[in-house]
Amino acid sequence: AHAFWDTQPVPKIDAQVEKSGPIEVKTLDDVRKEPLTLPALFEWVVLDVNDQVQLNDVYTLLNENYVEDDDNMFRFDYSIPFLKWALQPPHYLKDWHIGVRVKESKKLVAFISAIPATINVDKTDSVKMVEINFLCVHKKLREKRLAPVLIKEITRRVNLQNIWQAAYTAGIVLPKPVASCRYYHRSLNPKKLVECKFSSLPPRVSMSLLIKLNRVEENTKCPGIRPLTKADVPSATRLLAKYLSQYSLAPSMSEEEVWHWLAPQKNVMDCYVVVDPKTGEVTDMCSFYTLPSSVIGNPKHKTLKAAFSFYNIATSVPLVDLMADALHLAKKGDFDVFNCLDIFENSKFIKEHKFQPGDGNLQYYLYNYATQTKDPSAMGLVLL
Ligand code: NHW
Numbered sequence: 015a016h017a018f019w020d021t022q023p024v025p026k027i028d029a030q031v032e033k034s035g036p037i038e039v040k041t042l043d044d045v046r047k048e049p050l051t052l053p054a055l056f057e058w059v060v061l062d063v064n065d066q067v068q069l070n071d072v073y074t075l076l077n078e079n080y081v082e083d084d085d086n087m088f089r090f091d092y093s094i095p096f097l098k099w100a101l102q103p104p105h106y107l108k109d110w111h112i113g114v115r116v117k118e119s120k121k122l123v124a125f126i127s128a129i130p131a132t133i134n135v136d137k138t139d140s141v142k143m144v145e146i147n148f149l150c151v152h153k154k155l156r157e158k159r160l161a162p163v164l165i166k167e168i169t170r171r172v173n174l175q176n177i178w179q180a181a182y183t184a185g186i187v188l189p190k191p192v193a194s195c196r197y198y199h200r201s202l203n204p205k206k207l208v209e210c211k212f213s214s215l216p217p218r219v220s221m222s223l224l225i226k227l228n229r230v231e232e233n234t235k236c237p238g239i240r241p242l243t244k245a246d247v248p249s250a251t252r253l254l255a256k257y258l259s260q261y262s263l264a265p266s267m268s269e270e271e272v273w274h275w276l277a278p279q280k281n282v283m284d285c286y287v288v289v290d291p292k293t294g295e296v297t298d299m300c301s302f303y304t305l306p307s308s309v310i311g312n313p314k315h316k317t318l319k320a321a322f323s324f325y326n327i328a329t330s331v332p333l334v335d336l337m338a339d340a341l342h343l344a345k346k347g348d349f350d351v352f353n354c355l356d357i358f359e360n361s362k363f364i365k366e367h368k369f370q371p372g373d374g375n376l377q378y379y380l381y382n383y384a385t386q387t388k389d390p391s392a393m394g395l396v397l398l
């Protein structure tokens with residue numbers, strides 16, 4: 015049933031994986047030295063995201079053609095500064111920002127990206143990988159088997175750097191999920207969510223009652239909570255490493271990576287910390303990224319502003335209190351909804367903070383690395 019995926023080093027859908035490790039082992043000699051062949055009308059390009067024009071081309075392709083919900087009512091609208099941030103972490107390679115243009119018009123019609131990451135699997139194996147994201151084929155070129163060509167080309171360019179594994183997520187089921195996770199949503203602006211049909215007015219609930227039910231705390235609960243600063247990074251890196259070590263699939267981040275991924279950036283990343291006044295150590299942190307969605311064909315609302323839960327660690331306060339602050343801060347930041355997955359310890363606050371399950375799932379995958387299927391609560395990795 016999978017003409018492409020059946021040829022790739024991933025477990026079959028029905029495989030029972032017992033032992034963790036690479037599925038195939040190759041060397042540089044086995045890697046093709048020329049790019050994959052594209053249909054004659056198209057050409058490969060590298061997108062230079064330091065160039066505003068090329069970055070804008072990526073933005074526009076994704077804004078018009080990237081992921082939609084099952085009913086095609088919302089489409090992710092990753093912002094330009096978000097894309098630049100997501101594509102340029104420490105040690106990123108420009109060659110891994112791959113586009114396909116129409117030769118004649120130079121129109122960008124497809125994209126795929128890889129960024130480097132170290133991922134700990136089963137708490138014992140530290141694996142140098144890439145994270146694959148932003149695979150997109152223009153709507154007019156769908157179902158022409160272009161996606162497998164993009165995937166093979168990025169695999170080749172990653173392999174040329176002597177990297178043989180990848181992590182990625184998708185809304186659809188492919189061979190074979192490491193974990194199958196669920197999206198949960200907490201409304202912050204219920205009136206707008208109803209007007210956009212993101213949510214519906216429950217039976218026997220008036221708009222004024224719905225608004226009341228979704229109020230957030232008027233004040234923060236965590237004493238001294240404030241935005242992350244660069245001076246916090248050594249301590250925050252230790253806190254993250256210790257916290258993430260309990261998860262079966264989690265990134266390992268250097269100080270440089272922690273600052274890249276968590277530095278507060280307006281309309282991209284929010285990260286707040288609690289610091290022990292005696293020691294100066296970061297004891298707690300919460301973070302969320304900004305990912306709006308275009309509301310497709312709505313006369314009143316063009317975009318929905320969503321916060322996506324990122325890394326949250328509570329040691330001096332209960333996790334529910336820390337997340338009450340995250341919701342308070344997101345509401346203050348004018349977000350319409352706060353989204354999270356059922357990964358980490360998130361089930362500890364999902365009910366209490368009135369999150370409701372969405373209609374979308376998120377499947378986690380590894381390329382060329384077999385490992386036992388994991389519960390969502392064993393997952394310690396968030397991909398953008
Ligand atoms: S998931 C978001 C993916 N993007 C979208 O959903 C945007 C809207 N859709 C599209 O642009 C986050 C197209 O529908 C796409 C497929 C491009 C999705 N992952 O060209 P064909 C990521 O970016 C398989 C993997 O005819 P199309 C993660 C499908 O199963 N495979 O379809 C990306 C079929 O193969 P099969 C996917 O609709 C991870 C084949 O593509 C897929 O015109 C990528 C059909 O191709 C998906 N999301 O284009 C893998 N969607 O065997 C990275 C469909 O079933 C692997 N397919 O016949 C690791 C690489 C690096 C390794 C390094 C060592």
Ligand code: EN5
Pocket residue numbers: 081082083084085086087147183184185197198199200201207211212213214370371372373374375376397398
């Ligand atoms: C790459 N890193 O399906 C990721 N979103 O539940 C790519 N549903 O927002 C893969 N259909 O349930 C991403 N409202 C895969 C996700 C694709 C997007 C997606 C879902 C996740 C979503 C909303 C809107 C549904 C619209 C109709 C939803 C109902 C719940 C409601 C929320 C507010 C409070 C009341 C309940």
